[in-house]
Amino acid sequence: MTKSTTRLPGPQPAPLDALQAVVDAGLAMLMSGAEVSRVEDTMVRLARAYRIEPVDVVAIPTALFVAGPDGRSLVKRIRHRSVNLAVVAEINQLSRNVAKNPIPLDEFREQLERAKHHAVYAPWLTILFAAGAAGLISQLMGGHLVDFLPAAFSGGLTQLTRRALSLTRIPSNLSDLLSAVVATLPALAVARFSIFQPGSILVGGIMVLTPGLLFTSAIRDGITGDLVSAASRLLEALLVGGAVAAGASLPLYFYLHMGGRWP
């Protein structure tokens, strides 16, 4: 009996190895905030490229279940979630390339590892971008040109705090709350001068913490019918929003209590 030939170049990998690599790709996408249907599609596409069929994938924001051929299955628990559109785009591209032209598994793993840590811009640059984003959005939120600098300062400070806290073991909701506390400080510092609009400055700073991807993914999951994911992402977005609002009101409360000026 001859074994069936395969179109894959190089030696045929053990199926579980390939399945593991596919799961790794899906896991990285899910942890970066991709929609569930995209994760499932990407994994099925990759599995087909590596001749793992039939395969069935169930993804929810906190877990990933994969049933491979001959009863093998993998279950992964997801504890850490973050926002990184670059990783989503990169693995999406990788899966398209692999589907068109299957590369050896080792090479795929290497590229996947690179894609997982893909960051287009350096960490210190994101602080600068956050500053620019906060300054600009304060202009859309009723701010005048003088509010640009304090808002930019607030945005940069917020991003710096969030990045610093993400390196510690502090839970992400608490770190959002603390970042929002920091975001209010520049607005409070300039509130006594009547030429500034402290409201616009404050909103500019905390907009950096907006859970925009969570919200968008929740809606898109809802349309495709991934209801568990849609509901849990909406809840997560609400929790983040609540933490940010709570963090921002705390210093403001003390400030108003001490009789500070606030328009």
Add this chain to the structure above:
Amino acid sequence: MIREAVFAALTTIAFGLLYQVRTSILWIAGGIGALAWMASFTVNLMPGAGLLGDFVGAFVVGALAEVAALWKKQPVTIFVVPAIISYVPGYLVYESMVAFLKNHFNQGMHFGMTAVFSAASLSLGLALATALLRPLLRPHHILNTDS
């Protein structure tokens, strides 16, 4: 209007940079942000427009993002997330927060509920855009089996 649209485009680009979107496709996201802002600005000129402006803005963002995603072969979220930020009712949430802190309960509820409805109209706009355009743009795919 032009000034605001330029700020909307720049805001979109800045948030895109913050979310690690590649520079080569960022200008498209910026254009989407500016066009959507102009659309919602025009709608808001109508008396009694209310939250219709938010809905139209989100719809334009969602629709153009679907087209751009198909064109550039990128995930739709890359275009939606930076462009939708300008519509997030951050200022309403802030006003409600301040009203509550100043013990103006009714005012706080008013702003808070407006923010919730504004968020709802945003999601409705995005959802409708995707649900309507997806089958038109990608007729060979079922809704959840594409890139």
